[in-house]
Amino acid sequence: MPIWNPEIESLSRDDIAQLQLERLQAIVYRCYKNVAFYKKKFDEIKLGPEDVQSLADLRKLPFTTKADLRDSYPYGMFAVPLREIVRIHSSSGMTGLPAVVGYTRNDLKNWSDLCARIMFAAGVTRDDVIQIAFDYGIFTGGFGFHQGAERIGASVIPTSVGHTDRQVKIIKDYKTTALACTPAYAITIADKIEEMKIDPKSLSLRIGLFGAEPWSEATRTEIEERLLIKATDNYGLTEILGPGVAGECEARAGLHIQEDHFIAEIIDPETLENLPEGATGELVLTTLAKEGFPLIRHRTGDITSLNLKACGCGRTFARMARVFHRTDDMIIVRGVNIFPAQIEAVLRNLVGDLPEYQIVVESRESKDEVQLLVEVTESLFLDGMRALREFHQKLEKAVQTVLGIAIHLKLVEPSTIVRDGAAVKRVIDNR
Amino acid sequence: MIHRSGVSARDGCSMLKVRSLKVNYGAISALKGVSFHVREGEIVTLLGANGAGKSTLLNTISGLLRPAAGEILLRDAPIHKLSPAQIVKRGISQVPEGRQVFSSLSVRDNLLLGAYHRARSAGKAEINEDIKLAEELFPILKERFSQSAGTLSGGEQQMLAIARSLMARPKILLLDEPSMGLAPIIVSGIFKTLKRLRGEGVTILLIEQNARAALSIADRGYVLETGRVAIDGSVEELLENKAVKRAYLGKGYKEVWE
Numbered sequence: 041m042p043i044w045n046p047e048i049e050s051l052s053r054d055d056i057a058q059l060q061l062e063r064l065q066a067i068v069y070r071c072y073k074n075v076a077f078y079k080k081k082f083d084e085i086k087l088g089p090e091d092v093q094s095l096a097d098l099r100k101l102p103f104t105t106k107a108d109l110r111d112s113y114p115y116g117m118f119a120v121p122l123r124e125i126v127r128i129h130s131s132s133g134m135t136g137l138p139a140v141v142g143y144t145r146n147d148l149k150n151w152s153d154l155c156a157r158i159m160f161a162a163g164v165t166r167d168d169v170i171q172i173a174f175d176y177g178i179f180t181g182g183f184g185f186h187q188g189a190e191r192i193g194a195s196v197i198p199t200s201v202g203h204t205d206r207q208v209k210i211i212k213d214y215k216t217t218a219l220a221c222t223p224a225y226a227i228t229i230a231d232k233i234e235e236m237k238i239d240p241k242s243l244s245l246r247i248g249l250f251g252a253e254p255w256s257e258a259t260r261t262e263i264e265e266r267l268l269i270k271a272t273d274n275y276g277l278t279e280i281l282g283p284g285v286a287g288e289c290e291a292r293a294g295l296h297i298q299e300d301h302f303i304a305e306i307i308d309p310e311t312l313e314n315l316p317e318g319a320t321g322e323l324v325l326t327t328l329a330k331e332g333f334p335l336i337r338h339r340t341g342d343i344t345s346l347n348l349k350a351c352g353c354g355r356t357f358a359r360m361a362r363v364f365h366r367t368d369d370m371i372i373v374r375g376v377n378i379f380p381a382q383i384e385a386v387l388r389n390l391v392g393d394l395p396e397y398q399i400v401v402e403s404r405e406s407k408d409e410v411q412l413l414v415e416v417t418e419s420l421f422l423d424g425m426r427a428l429r430e431f432h433q434k435l436e437k438a439v440q441t442v443l444g445i446a447i448h449l450k451l452v453e454p455s456t457i458v459r460d461g462a463a464v465k466r467v468i469d470n471r
Numbered sequence: 472m473i474h475r476s477g478v479s480a481r482d483g484c485s486m487l488k489v490r491s492l493k494v495n496y497g498a499i500s501a502l503k504g505v506s507f508h509v510r511e512g513e514i515v516t517l518l519g520a521n522g523a524g525k526s527t528l529l530n531t532i533s534g535l536l537r538p539a540a541g542e543i544l545l546r547d548a549p550i551h552k553l554s555p556a557q558i559v560k561r562g563i564s565q566v567p568e569g570r571q572v573f574s575s576l577s578v579r580d581n582l583l584l585g586a587y588h589r590a591r592s593a594g595k596a597e598i599n600e601d602i603k604l605a606e607e608l609f610p611i612l613k614e615r616f617s618q619s620a621g622t623l624s625g626g627e628q629q630m631l632a633i634a635r636s637l638m639a640r641p642k643i644l645l646l647d648e649p650s651m652g653l654a655p656i657i658v659s660g661i662f663k664t665l666k667r668l669r670g671e672g673v674t675i676l677l678i679e680q681n682a683r684a685a686l687s688i689a690d691r692g693y694v695l696e697t698g699r700v701a702i703d704g705s706v707e708e709l710l711e712n713k714a715v716k717r718a719y720l721g722k723g724y725k726e727v728w729e
Binding site: 054055058059061062063065066069070073089090092093094120121124144145146149329331 | 485488490491503504505506507508540541547693696699700701702703704707708711712713714
């Protein structure tokens with residue numbers, strides 16, 4: 041299968057190392073010079089840009105954490121003046137404060153190229169009609185895939201997410217051949233196709249690009265069988281870029297990391313020591329070419345492993361294993377990041393003291409559903425049905441507003457949530 | 472095919488790799504760990520203000536200066552411990568800053584000196600052939616063939632300096648500020664010739680303060696700042712980079728940091 045940028049994507053490992061070293065030295069220098077946060081961190085451990093003389097020296101550098109991003113909200117970690125930024129996206133953050141990410145014109149161009157690479161690897165060509173059913177907005181999904189598909193020269197239909205009837209009608213009438221969305225939404229679309237009594241064989245769909253949330257091989261098989269497509273996984277995160285960081289090729293044996301733009305490390309999340317190739321741990325990414333929002337050793341919180349062996353597809357870039365777990369209690373539902381801390385803030389606000397609560401994520405008929413159990417005082421039950429219903433509505437609405445997705449709230453009596461020892465487990469992910 | 476370095480262009484193959492190069496002048500560190508590469512058939516430019524370390528870098532590659540640390544690899548073979556003469560033999564030829572032609576010698580003798588290191592191995596016929604190629608590249612030199620080089624104009628001397636370097640049949644040509652002190656129209660002529668050389672398979676590393684001229688012919692570039700690489704990218708990326716515009720593309724780009 042052809043490669044979008046064979047000159048780069050098939051570089052020898054030695055040439056990749058050369059390119060990474062050059063860019064690492066330049067980005068460390070720029071971060072030190074232009075980002076007060078990094079200057080301070082480097083000065084604290086008495087390290088300067090000239091201390092990076094080999095790729096191994098990267099291990100001397102400090103990590104960047106989600107808390108660091110939160111503390112520099114909104115623009116504290118930009119490496120260029122705001123007037124050089126031409127696009128701003130943001131991700132959901134731990135305590136409601138998102139990471140705000142700025143892109144220069146070069147960043148946008150590179151982002152398009154990287155998305156084009158992973159989409160081409162997944163099989164998208166200029167002859168495809170691609171429907172982008174990721175959310176177009178402040179999240180990076182919609183715009184990322186859109187730019188990549190345009191770069192390839194495919195015919196792009198920017199449907200965004202939702203209005204599933206219309207999505208299906210467009211798939212059918214516009215003869216969509218490629219679909220990009222979250223795996224959960226692909227299932228929703230498959231359900232709708234069934235409900236509308238459309239024979240999938242009558243559709244032109246042939247490939248699907250799914251990401252932004254963990255999805256099992258069983259879900260992959262289900263999507264492929266119900267939509268009659270070949271489904272590939274891809275990986276990205278807003279702080280680092282958005283989609284385009286890594287993606288599966290047709291071999292579907294790991295996601296190729298775009299190593300000319302990122303250095304990937306695997307660390308033990310407890311000891312913070314680097315782990316050898318093949319070991320499972322937390323993925324740490326350093327951006328190599330970003331102008332607006334460069335990050336050094338960003339702890340992604342995603343659990344994976346690296347494989348540097350040559351791939352049958354001809355690409356030489358390392359492959360990361362599919363991501364199914366995280367180090368923190370963040371959960372991803374329908375592409376949206378959810379932190380228990382967000383829910384705690386709402387509960388504190390409306391209940392006063394923080395009640396015991398539990399978030400339960402289940403996959404019902406292949407759709408991810410979030411149930412929130414909250415223990416309320418007996419007095420609330422005694423206040424009568426009407427007061428209880430009003431409180432229920434108010435709380436459910438408030439939580440949904442903060443999270444940005446629908447949830448089912450269940451108010452329960454004190455001490456009824458199952459304890460794990462003395463404590464209530466905050467997140468139960470049954471997917 | 473004017474130039475015959477004897478090797479066909481191979482895509483993606485690194486001709487020159489420089490890794491974490493450090494050079495000191497006494498207590499002053501001029502290069503603080505510079506890494507870059509040049510692929511076969513590319514024109515790569517190193518931009519930077521006075522004192523950024525550009526000429527130091529070139530003189531270290533040519534073997535005129537010794538690095539304190541780091542590596543220089545030509546086709547993956549280390550050359551940073553070789554003498555300047557050995558480095559020329561390996562295929563690196565430098566066009567020095569300020570031309571430095573032998574002004575009392577004729578144009579022809581200047582060219583012959585460029586082939587000095589292979590005067591014995593190569594036959595007379597081969598060297599005469601190379602002189603013909605140099606004349607074809609710079610027809611003006613043919614008219615001045617017997618004149619002493621000192622009587623040439625600045626632009627003509629620059630052409631002679633380039634032609635002389637090509638007489639060594641280099642794998643890679645290093646140019647140090649070829650536009651210096653020349654009128655824009657002459658610069659444009661010389662740069663057109665460099666572009667033509669690239670089209671014929673010559674790999675070029677070009678150092679320039681005239682960023683606009685350099686970026687008009689280069690494929691990629693690196694920006695040096697006080698002995699370090701601050702920015703790297705394709706020419707398109709460098710032209711779009713606001714820091715490059717502010718610092719090296721002059722007027723109208725003075726913007727205030729906020």
